[in-house]
Amino acid sequence: MLITDGGMETTLIFKDGLDLPEFASFVLLEDQAGCEALLRYYEPYLEIARRRGVGIQLDAPTWRASRDWGKRLGYSPEALVDVNRRAVALLEGLRESTGGDPEIVISGCIGPRGDAYRVDDAMTAEEAERYHSEQAETFTDTSADLISGLTLAYANEAIGIVRSAGKTGLPVVISFTVETDGRLPSGQTLGGAIDQVDAETDGAAAYFMVNCAHPTHIAPALEEASWTERIHGLRANASTKSHAELDEADELDEGDPDELAAGYEGLRAQLRNLNVVGGCCGTDHRHVDAISAVLTR
Numbered sequence: 001m002l003i004t005d006g007g008m009e010t011t012l013i014f015k016d017g018l019d020l021p022e023f024a025s026f027v028l029l030e031d032q033a034g035c036e037a038l039l040r041y042y043e044p045y046l047e048i049a050r051r052r053g054v055g056i057q058l059d060a061p062t063w064r065a066s067r068d069w070g071k072r073l074g075y076s077p078e079a080l081v082d083v084n085r086r087a088v089a090l091l092e093g094l095r096e097s098t099g100g101d102p103e104i105v106i107s108g109c110i111g112p113r114g115d116a117y118r119v120d121d122a123m124t125a126e127e128a129e130r131y132h133s134e135q136a137e138t139f140t141d142t143s144a145d146l147i148s149g150l151t152l153a154y155a156n157e158a159i160g161i162v163r164s165a166g167k168t169g170l171p172v173v174i175s176f177t178v179e180t181d182g183r184l185p186s187g188q189t190l191g192g193a194i195d196q197v198d199a200e201t202d203g204a205a206a207y208f209m210v211n212c213a214h215p216t217h218i219a220p221a222l223e224e225a226s227w228t229e230r231i232h233g234l235r236a237n238a239s240t241k242s243h244a245e246l247d248e249a250d251e252l253d254e255g256d257p258d259e260l261a262a263g264y265e266g267l268r269a270q271l272r273n274l275n276v277v278g279g280c281c282g283t284d285h286r287h288v289d290a291i292s293a294v295l296t297r
Helices: 008-015 025-030 032-052 067-072 077-098 125-141 155-166 190-201 215-221 226-230 243-248 257-268 285-296
Strands: 002-004 055-059 104-110 146-152 172-176 207-211 231-236 276-279
Touching (some): 025 077, 067 125, 077 104, 172 231, 190 226, 215 231, 215 257
Parallel strands (some): 002 276, 172 207
């Protein structure tokens, strides 16, 4: 069992009062105060892992650190390479400081090129491979243990990330998001997307995850089929609201940690290989602690 952190950006914005333009946490790496804020964010999750006797997979704060988002924030291609490397180095320093307790797995995090909740300008798989190769290749010169593509809305972008990661030699994890009906924002079924990615990459992804959706949204997508065995990870939202409702919300919906944990327990019967669990939007260390308590007992 590995836990992850929770909703990094929503915690930093709504709980810590930090400004994250374009929802980009990597901008905090530009000064000492920002780096310290990131380290404070990670610390409660490390303590949970120690107490529960499990490992922890931490994402570098690079979900928005790709070319298009970087350009909006005034980053040159060279500056983006540098900030991606510094993001992983921050976690490597954290891993060294803990002395192996808990065991830390470092993930080089890649996010979608566009809006995670909509498919406005969908890429072909080939276009996605070219776009995401820039960030994926940067992680080869770091201490990242794997590459994670999080909050993906359609299969072709996931295929491109898997192919780009394949050039690096690092394992790659793909995480889709789903709407309230259990389908991807593209309208494709979750099973259809997983099967398509596997078919067009020769099953190269180490495993799949689902993130940025409540367990009640994920449940309708699941069925007795072999593709569910490819799902090893779950990082759910605290809120039962739809993506559209969350986009319009100006207050954080934290839900209830115990109810969220019960939702994870309910999905475990359908996700027999579930062994990487954490949170997404609206969740913090309380939610991850409740989830880990339920799934490790």
